[in-house]
Amino acid sequence: VAVFPRQSLSKKQPTLLVICGCEQNGAIGLACARHLRVFEYEPTIFYPKKSSNPLYRDFTTQCEKIDIPFLSYLPTEVQLISDAYNLVVDAMLGVEDSLGELSEPYCTILSTLKQIRIPLVSLDVPSGWDVEMGSSDGISPDVLVSLAAPKQCATRFMGKHHLVAGRFLPYDVQKKFELNLPEYPGTECVVPL
Numbered sequence: 001v002a003v004f005p006r007q008s009l010s011k012k013q014p015t016l017l018v019i020c021g022c023e024q025n026g027a028i029g030l031a032c033a034r035h036l037r038v039f040e041y042e043p044t045i046f047y048p049k050k051s052s053n054p055l056y057r058d059f060t061t062q063c064e065k066i067d068i069p070f071l072s073y074l075p076t077e078v079q080l081i082s083d084a085y086n087l088v089v090d091a092m093l094g095v096e097d098s099l100g101e102l103s104e105p106y107c108t109i110l111s112t113l114k115q116i117r118i119p120l121v122s123l124d125v126p127s128g129w130d131v132e133m134g135s136s137d138g139i140s141p142d143v144l145v146s147l148a149a150p151k152q153c154a155t156r157f158m159g160k161h162h163l164v165a166g167r168f169l170p171y172d173v174q175k176k177f178e179l180n181l182p183e184y185p186g187t188e189c190v191v192p193l
Helices: 024-038 054-065 078-084 106-115 152-156 171-176
Strands: 015-020 042-046 087-091 120-123 143-147 161-165
Touching: 015 024, 015 078, 024 042, 024 054, 024 087, 024 120, 078 106
Parallel strands: 015 042, 015 087, 087 120, 120 143, 143 161
Antiparallel strands: none
């Protein structure tokens, strides 16, 4: 998410909110918040259902150790979110989540995210989207950061920027799945599509 142009964060502090789910995409959100902090952003995390996975607990501890605050609840009043943050990172639902099985608090959070008017960045699969079909009922992010390679649903992405972060994929994986990844110039970890 450090791909979002920092100069476009217009408020005095580069504050942003990272909303994490309890599965893999939530862990990616925790790692994202940690990286954002290193790059002098001011992330706050909302992580309503913490995972019992030891790795995800380690990510949570790392975020706490570098003084990233955690919200105890997400305001349903969208204006409160807009006043406090310049950007929202959606790391709530991912490829492993099914909309038909969506429970609280995720239904309410998804409803709130649909109303957000500040920039919204989704990691891998926008929350509320089917990984293959996309969604007419999910959120509409401004930025989509596909991890490894774009998922089928990315063909329905209508936002401003679509980026892929896949430089880390081993060549044997790229070859096995016949991935045609773009060139990553210099030390860049993401490229626009």
